[in-house]
């Protein structure tokens with residue numbers, strides 16, 4: 001790990017777009033469903049989206065001045081569904097930030113397959129200009145595929161069924177040079193064959209970057225409710241809650257909902273993803289992230305290195321020095337405050353030195369980066385570190401500690417064991 005984490009000038013900006021066409025059943029992000037299909041609902045949606053863009057402009061002015069932001073090395077439009085803004089509103093947002101972007105700034109736009117039509121693809125391919133040649137230089141697109149299997153996307157309650165492979169090829173054909181895919185594994189019903197098909201589809205498309213997260217079934221989501229209902233139905237039927245034939249209609253019926261994969265199946269799947277992507281030349285540079293050479297996500301790397309960043313938009317989080325704050329999640333409340341010339345309501349937090357040390361180590365562990373032991377001595381148990389080193393899960397070298405490639409497979413567990421627990425140890 002190089003440079004001083006947490007402190008220094010803000011060079012990274014996140015903009016949260018809290019709108020989606022529909023809510024996916026597994027989602028617990030700050031996002032609201034918006035009917036953009038036209039008519040009266042479409043007009044109301046357009047009004048909300050315009051108010052949102054105005055709000056971002058006002059919040060950027062306030063935050064830029066308050067934190068003396070002069071240059072941005074990375075800008076990340078995440079959500080929600082940023083591509084729902086369509087090129088016209090995305091342009092309005094980019095216009096705000098262009099004067100502050102460094103010549104080689106990384107600008108990422110999370111994109112859903114159903115938005116990636118020809119108009120969108122050609123905007124994405126030419127939205128920036130190369131400082132050296134004046135030639136068009138695209139934004140970095142992160143395409144939310146989740147799975148190439150329509151049946152598995154149905155299990156996730158992802159009702160928009162645009163083909164992610166087709167959307168990806170359209171982006172490439174338009175000239176988007178830096179395009180990544182977001183996927184999920186551990187989906188109920190995702191057996192070894194379906195996972196193999198997803199891996200094969202990824203390798204065929206050869207994206208510059210792959211984020212492949214394990215499904216986290218969060219309490220309170222529609223997916224958690226459906227899974228609980230399917231377990232209940234399976235118990236009543238004396239079965240085990242599995243269906244043999246997965247199809248996109250059966251998946252939405254709780255009685256036919258496939259069971260969530262057991263821990264060992266998830267672990268095997270994860271090892272397979274890491275193995276096959278690494279074999280195909282991808283750098284496994286974070287627990288869930290893979291990149292072709294030179295294509296690491298610089299914005300995410302800044303987070304993982306605990307660099308200061310600002311977040312704009314409803315529900316966005318900012319961390320600068322020892323201060324962290326989270327914006328109000330309601331887009332109407334957030335926009336109303338900004339249009340009245342006030343800061344949006346926020347939940348502030350002060351990070352004490354122990355929390356900062358713990359976060360720093362957690363983030364470094366996910367990326368296998370080396371950390372000086374002196375900086376994390378307050379939270380890392382050095383006796384445990386010695387035994388984990390003997391097991392090959394961490395490496396201790398010249399007063400530093402690093403989670404090894406072997407340890408990265410179980411990074412969360414390694415951190416739990418390493419962290420001192422004052423409650424348990426007195």
Ligand code: SF4
Nearest residue numbers: 020023024027079080
């Ligand atoms: S598109 Fe993404 S943010 Fe929107 S509901 Fe689905 S998972 Fe959540």
